[in-house]
Amino acid sequence: MVKPSKPRGKRTPWSAVGLVSAIGVDISLCTVGGYYLGSWLKDQLGGSDLWVASGVLLGVLTGILSIIILINKVMGEADG
Numbered sequence: 001m002v003k004p005s006k007p008r009g010k011r012t013p014w015s016a017v018g019l020v021s022a023i024g025v026d027i028s029l030c031t032v033g034g035y036y037l038g039s040w041l042k043d044q045l046g047g048s049d050l051w052v053a054s055g056v057l058l059g060v061l062t063g064i065l066s067i068i069i070l071i072n073k074v075m076g077e078a079d080g
Contacts, residue, residue: 019074026070027063034059 038055045051 019071022070023067026066027060030063030066031056031059034062 034055034057035052036055037058038052041055042048042051
């Protein structure tokens, strides 16, 4: 008799919703944090909007890196 295979990981629709929500919150918070960091640097070091743009860019890149780490962790858990 053949046993049914076990589902790999906890792949439910709610886990997918949670992952997508975490991605959205993560990129948003990192971008907003980068904006505030850039604004603070602008006030501290002198008045160029380049500081704000650099902060936002750093926030977006940090968010992307964080999302990559999150997805790799979730995919690793789902594999077994």
